[in-house]
Amino acid sequence: MTDGDDSGAGKHREKMQKIKAARDRMKEARQGEKGLVIVHTGPGKGKSSSGFGMILRAIAHGMPCAVVQFIKGSWDTGERRLLTTHFGDLCQFHAMGEGFTWETQDKERDIAAAGRGWDKAKELIRDPAIRMVLLDEINIALRYDYLNVAEVVAFLRDEKPEMTHVVLTGRNAKPEVIELADLVTEMTLVKHPFRSGIKAQAGVEF
CATH class of the missing domain: 1.20.5 (Single alpha-helices involved in coiled-coils or other helix-helix interfaces)
Structure with missing residues (x-):
């Protein structure tokens, strides 16, 4: 040398x-240490994927957790298959939505579905045995005012158990949610294959 x-x-x-x-x-x-309110938002891909990654990490640590899906509803996703088939003892999975708003085309129906999802979310978050709750695409429900953002923020601020982590995903997170959160990540869109005529594919989008 x-x-x-x-x-x-x-x-x-x-x-x-x-x-x-x-x-x-x-x-x-x-x-x-404390239970965190975590937000994944922004126009880029990876918000739900990141949330599910955190759920799998919690499972690996033996931490009971739960998922509430506000939009995707009956979609047969890889995450849903994996969690319900292999980790049902540690992770509850509740698909409460009925699809994106342009699919249902029924605002009152969407509001009702979001309300049921939020009721289930509150029940799960209040359970001191559950250490992490993923509220997948709740930001979409809040964006369209299917849920009252002041109520959601007040609940997370005042009623969430001290050591429970809550993850909220979806683009266009409301400013009130971002201000409340302990951790906020914004996914930036640089390129996406959908714009090049490539459809959503198993293992990548669902």
């Missing part, structure tokens, strides 16, 4: 040591 290479390696090692020391100090200063 040349002196130049050795100097470069030494500088890299010194830089990494400083970064590690800083990260260790950050970890030591953050020892608290």
